Amino acid sequence: MRLHRNLVFAVIDGLSEIFNEGAYADKVVQKLLKRDKRWGSRDRSFVAETVYDIVRWKRLYAEIADVSEPFSRENLWRIFAVWATLRGITLPDWKQIEPTPTRRIKGRFDELSNTRKFRESIPDWMDELGEKELGAKWDKEIAALNQQAPVVLRANSLKITRDKLRSILEDENIDTEFIKGYPSALQLTERANVFSTEAFKNGLFEVQDGSSQLVADFLEVKPGQRVIDTCAGAGGKTLHLAALMENKGQIIAMDIYSNKLKELKRRARRAGAHNIEPRTIESTKDIKKLYGKADRVLIDAPCSGLGVLSRNPDAKWKLQPEFLDKIRQTQSEILESYSKMVKPGGKLVYATCSILPSENQNQVKEFLTKEIGKEFIFVKDKKVLSSESGFDGFYMALLERK
Incomplete structure (x- = not known):
């Protein structure tokens, strides 16, 4: 494989933005792909896949290259040289690339591969947390989450x-x-x-990922019902619910971000889904108005996103342990407040794209001990691990209000 200078420069520029300026990988890649109109699909996929690859294996490659953050341009070239060497790509004779010690790189790779946090390229705290919550399953799970996600x-x-x-x-x-x-x-x-x-x-x-497609089915909706999708975002699951309801009945799609709901409106038009009513959550009043009014409620709760690392590898570096404590608190508050929208005899699904029991079954267990929780019965849940399904890690629990 021959490396083309303008493509590699684009990769280095992109990595600099992601690692040093905290930009999101998907946004950076989107921008890079518009950089040169002459690039063909092969050029564009080289840029996108190389950026994602180096983001995914940042810790491992940086250890091998013996460089630390913030990465200077020179250090980014070193990391790129490690990536190319491990892929068996011959490095061109450019002034940005120092003579590369191929044998040392491969030796260092073999040596670091014996330690999980380097082999799977994750922060120490994430490795400890994964082991604490998933035990023996963590090994296989983090390896699966480092694979490129299927489309x-x-x-x-x-x-x-x-x-x-x-x-x-x-x-x-x-x-x-x-x-x-x-x-x-x-x-x-x-x-x-x-x-x-x-x-x-x-x-x-x-x-829409395979695991994400299981959630709308899990809610057991029927045409003609009133359904509330409480954290609808740009509406992947909302649109699936509309299809399952054959456009009959009403779906209230709620979110705190109105720009996401705008995107949902656009997608709904394209999909021919006419029974969706987007509503921005501006205060608790918007929630209280709907207490006891819904046949079905979906809470696709904000979470750590640890189940979708194969799709968002930069989340490994953006996530912080203190964010997790905060998000668990938010999950618990959302579940307590939004569950009140379910009418007696109605059903609720609590779902996350996380693999951690502390965000999943433990949240549900705790909810069922609360005053409002005592009005619900646990029907069933489903834990989806990436290592077992080949898709995103997910969790969903179905509850019924008495």
């Missing part, structure tokens, strides 16, 4: 069947396969830009 689509049943979508995509040269146990899902056999397809523009599918 999974959800066929929009308001407009098309999954089988028909598959053949339409085939006509657009995009190959997919069915996934057993995921009734609306298609997985890409190789990565491609699905957003430029006619099928996407016509609202025939959404990009």
Whole structure:
């Protein structure tokens, strides 16, 4: 493989923004891909995949290169040289790249690979927490979360069947396969830009991870019900609920961020979902107005996001232990307050994209001991580990109000 100077410079610039300025990897990559109109799809995928790869393995590569943060440009080139060497790529004779000690790099890699926190490239505190909460499963789980996430689509049943979508995509040269146990899902056999397809523009599918597709089903919605999605965000699960309800009934999609709800409106238009009413949460009044009014409530709670590290590898470096304490407190308050929207006989799903019991089953257990919690019965829950499913780590619990 030959390295092209302008592509590698783009990678170095991107890494500098992510590591030294705290920018989000996905936003940086989006911007980099617009840098040169002459780049073909192979060039763009080199930039995107190399940036994500080095972000994912930052700690390991920095240890091998013997450099520490904040990274100077010179140090970023050293990290890049480690990445290239471990991939068997011959480094060009550029003045930015020092003579690279290939044998030392490989030796150091073998040596560091014996210690999990270096091998899996994670901060010490995260390694300790994972082991404390998941025990023997942590080893396999963190290894799975370091794999590149598959691209999974959800066929929009308001407009098309999954089988028909598959053949339409085939006509657009995009190959997919069915996934057993995921009734609306298609997985890409190789990565491609699905957003430029006619099928996407016509609202025939959404990009949604397999685990995330389980949540709306778990809520057991029926056409004609009144459903509240309390932390709707840009609406991945809201749109799935609309499809399961066949556009009948009402979905109130709530969030504290109105810009996310704007995006949801746009997506709903494309998907042909007409039963969604976005509402920004401006104060507790907005919640109290709905007490006892909903047949179904979904609380897709804010969380550490540890189950989606394969999708957001920079979260490993942005997350702080004190944030976790704060988010657990928030989860507990949200569950206590939002659960009151469920009417007697109605159902509630509490879900997170975390793999930590302290954010998941322990939250539910604690909720059930509270005054409002005593009005609910625990029906079932599902713990999805990335190492077992091949998709994101997730948790969901179904509760019913007496």
